[in-house]
Every structure is written in C-alpha cells, then in structure tokens.
Amino acid sequence: MKVASALLLCALCFLGLDAQCPEPNTLKDAEGKKICARMFEHSNYYYDQSCGGEYIDAYPNDDVPIIPRPWDNRISSLVVNKMCSLTVWSRVKKNGSKRKFSSGIFYRLKDVQQGLFGSWENDISAYYCVC
Numbered sequence: 415m416k417v418a419s420a421l422l423l424c425a426l427c428f429l430g431l432d433a434q435c436p437e438p439n440t441l442k443d444a445e446g447k448k449i450c451a452r453m454f455e456h457s458n459y460y461y462d463q464s465c466g467g468e469y470i471d472a473y474p475n476d477d478v479p480i481i482p483r484p485w486d487n488r489i490s491s492l493v494v495n496k497m498c499s500l501t502v503w504s505r506v507k508k509n510g511s512k513r514k515f516s517s518g519i520f521y522r523l524k525d526v527q528q529g530l531f532g533s534w535e536n537d538i539s540a541y542y543c544v545c
C-alpha cells in the first residue's frame with residue numbers, strides 16, 4: 415500500500431515536472447536545434463503547472479499563415495526564446511486580431527487581452543516567429 419502511494423506520488427511529481435514552462439533561453443528541440451517559440455495545448459491557474467499537454471514548436475523564421483488543423487484555436491500558453499519574437503493572428507491567413515509576443519513565458523493566454531472583452535486563449539490560428 416505504501417509502495418503504491420509512493421509510486422503514485424512519484425508519477426504525479428513527474429507529471430508536474432513535465433508541465434513546467436521552460437525558461438526562454440533553454441528552448442531547444444531533441445536534437446539541440448534552437449527553437450524560436452514553443453506553444454502548448456494547456457495552461458493552469460497554478461503557473462508552475464502551466465505549459466501542459468502537447469506542444470508545437472516554431473523555429474526561427476517560421477512563417478505559418480495557416481496553422482496545422484489539430485492546432486487551430488488550441489494554444490493556451492507559450493514561451494518565446496531570448497532575442498526572438500512571435501507574432502500571432504486570431505484567424506488563418508493572418509486575418510483577425512494580431513499580437514506580438516516578445517521573449518518570455520506567457521503562462522496563461524487567458525490573461526492576455528484581445529480586443530475589449532476577449533483573450534488569446536484557444537484563439538491562435540497563424541504565426542510568424544523571428545530571432
């Protein structure tokens with residue numbers, strides 16, 4: 415019983431670690447190639463549990479006017495590498511609202527205002543990343 419709960423705690427602890435937002439200057443892919451921005455499926459009201467779920471990487475100079483379908487209106491948190499900036503649009507083909515994110519951790523796109531009453535939560539449909 416004790417072992418089982420210890421294992422469960424450990425599993426939760428690794429999940430927690432996985433969900434932490436990476437520091438902007440550490441953004442690299444599995445091969446060590448520099449990433450311009452990493453965009454995540456989930457966010458959390460606990461910032462240390464944000465940047466969860468699946469993610470999509472933008473490399474330097476990636477120009478993506480039509481985000482791959484599974485990612486349309488799904489991004490909830492993101493991290494932009496040092497000396498890079500990520501411009502996003504709320505509609506495909508760079509239509510709708512536009513916003514530029516400079517280097518940093520954006521834990522909750524829900525807290526990033528779009529227009530008068532909206533937010534960028536699950537609303538990114540195009541992006542352009544430069545370093």
Ligand SMILES: [Ca+2]
Nearest residue numbers: 455488489490
């Ligand atoms: Ca989401």
